[in-house]
Amino acid sequence: MRRTLAIIAATAATLALLVRDPAASSSAATLDRLAKTIANEEDHVTPEELEQWIKQKKTLRLIDVRSKEEFAKNHAANAESIPMDQIASAPFKSAETIVLLSEGGAHAAQAWVILQMRGFRSVYFLRNGTSGRRYEPGRDGC
Amino acid sequence: MTALLIGIAFGFALERAGLGDSRKLAGQFYFTDLTVFKVMFTAIVTAMLGVFWLARLGVVDLANISVPETYLLPQLLGGLIFGAGFVAAGLCPGTSCVSAATGRADGLAVVLGMFTGVLLCGAADLGGAALYSATPRGSETLPQLLHVPYGVVVFAVVAMALTMFMLAERIRTAS
Amino acid sequence: MTPRRYADPYVAGTGLGLVLLASFVLAGRGLGASGAFTTVAAKVIDAPSLHRSEWLLLEIGGVIIGGFVSALLAGRVHWKVERPSRMSLAFAGGGVMGLGAVLARGCTSGLALTGGALLSVGGWVFMIAAFAGAYMLAPVVRRSWQ
Numbered sequence: 390m391r392r393t394l395a396i397i398a399a400t401a402a403t404l405a406l407l408v409r410d411p412a413a414s415s416s417a418a419t420l421d422r423l424a425k426t427i428a429n430e431e432d433h434v435t436p437e438e439l440e441q442w443i444k445q446k447k448t449l450r451l452i453d454v455r456s457k458e459e460f461a462k463n464h465a466a467n468a469e470s471i472p473m474d475q476i477a478s479a480p481f482k483s484a485e486t487i488v489l490l491s492e493g494g495a496h497a498a499q500a501w502v503i504l505q506m507r508g509f510r511s512v513y514f515l516r517n518g519t520s521g522r523r524y525e526p527g528r529d530g531c
Numbered sequence: 532m533t534a535l536l537i538g539i540a541f542g543f544a545l546e547r548a549g550l551g552d553s554r555k556l557a558g559q560f561y562f563t564d565l566t567v568f569k570v571m572f573t574a575i576v577t578a579m580l581g582v583f584w585l586a587r588l589g590v591v592d593l594a595n596i597s598v599p600e601t602y603l604l605p606q607l608l609g610g611l612i613f614g615a616g617f618v619a620a621g622l623c624p625g626t627s628c629v630s631a632a633t634g635r636a637d638g639l640a641v642v643l644g645m646f647t648g649v650l651l652c653g654a655a656d657l658g659g660a661a662l663y664s665a666t667p668r669g670s671e672t673l674p675q676l677l678h679v680p681y682g683v684v685v686f687a688v689v690a691m692a693l694t695m696f697m698l699a700e701r702i703r704t705a706s
Numbered sequence: 707m708t709p710r711r712y713a714d715p716y717v718a719g720t721g722l723g724l725v726l727l728a729s730f731v732l733a734g735r736g737l738g739a740s741g742a743f744t745t746v747a748a749k750v751i752d753a754p755s756l757h758r759s760e761w762l763l764l765e766i767g768g769v770i771i772g773g774f775v776s777a778l779l780a781g782r783v784h785w786k787v788e789r790p791s792r793m794s795l796a797f798a799g800g801g802v803m804g805l806g807a808v809l810a811r812g813c814t815s816g817l818a819l820t821g822g823a824l825l826s827v828g829g830w831v832f833m834i835a836a837f838a839g840a841y842m843l844a845p846v847v848r849r850s851w852q
Binding site for chain 3: 532533534535536537538539541542543544545546547548549554555557559560561564566569570571572573574575576577578579581582584585590591595596597598599600601602603605606607608609610611612613614615616617618619620621622623624625627628629631632633635636637638639641642643644645646647648649650651652653654656657658660662665667668670671672673674675676681684685688693696704
């Protein structure tokens with residue numbers, strides 16, 4: 390009996406060492422990781438960097454999170470429209486590199502958090518959005 | 532209610548292991564009876580592996596299991612104090628109830644002593660002391676603290692436990 | 707009836723571990739004991755350090771029942787009084803454990819077992835400290851155990 394228990398424990402422990410950890414979607418560790426990623430500025434790209442990535446033909450998905458109406462008016466070449474209210478359920482592959490776009494960058498940054506919480510790691514947003522404006526108190530929009 | 536049923540199973544398991552007997556428990560600290568160590572660590576390993584795998588297989592959500600909160604200094608000091616009381620009494624809060632339930636008067640004495648001690652802490656407003664609220668760390672776990680994957684810590688704990696069990700079997704004891 | 711022998715510690719430990727696991731799965735929380743004591747005490751003295759939990763009160767009621775039933779089935783129920791020195795040390799030890807448990811917000815059941823299984827830092831710190839404290843005081847009380 391003892392031997393059996395020991396073997397079960399040893400096997401279960403060895404397998405635990407080898408498999409992926411259980412998903413802990415809202416654990417302190419995840420939030421900590423997100424905060425550090427943001428602090429290290431590894432969460433966004435500048436327009437220049439994005440241009441580089443497109444030139445290097447990195448396989449990217451450019452996701453515009455503005456409304457369908459705004460997207461229809463004008464949008465970046467090769468951008469796909471996935472409005473904000475659908476971002477939580479839109480399908481993505483974990484291997485894809487996703488760059489989020491919005492006008493001022495705030496919605497794109499928020500969508501970044503949502504996709505990170507869904508488990509996607511290769512996600513970025515365009516800093517300051519497609520308008521490229523820096524935040525100025527008193528000005529409209531975001 | 533679930534609490535009652537779980538408690539019944541808990542008390543049953545403790546008594547079956549002989550942990551209602553203060554002499555047996557105290558033997559741990561004189562190396563004459565290592566039952567306390569064996570039961571406790573086997574239980575920890577079993578439940579730990581169970582939680583890891585049930586979570587990994589999606590049967591439970593780790594977010595739904597409350598992890599005790601860490602207060603480093605109070606728990607370090609409290610632990611030392613608790614341990615001292617433990618070896619004097621030969622029973623802990625849970626086992627003292629089991630002991631008393633089986634008719635042992637010293638078990639009852641521990642229960643009454645514990646109750647008194649706890650009352651005095653309340654009366655002395657232990658909660659107001661600075662030490663009491665020192666070094667809070669929330670529900671911190673070893674994997675988080677050490678920045679090591681959960682599975683790695685699980686493996687390490689099991690490896691350590693199995694090694695210590697093998698050593699324990701080498702020590703000639705009454706049990 | 708001659709009392710039955712106690713169960714193998716590893717088997718009993720596995721059983722205990724499964725009870726703990728069941729508690730995690732069914733109640734979303736682990737076991738406890740000192741919390742039941744503080745809950746009762748809180749009915750007398752309303753102090754913030756006295757943790758309240760009706761769940762633990764019910765659970766400890768179960769512990770008493772379960773312990774009794776197990777002993778009954780094994781022929782181990784009998785009234786037994788120890789000599790006075792043992793009884794007073796038992797009471798004193800209980801008091802000291804009460805202090806330790808209130809300070810640490812738990813005991814061997816809630817912190818060492820439950821916290822241990824969940825890899826709680828505080829749980830492991832408490833457990834190691836408790837073993838250390840016990841081993842340190844053991845020589846002092848050795849006489850009383852003979």
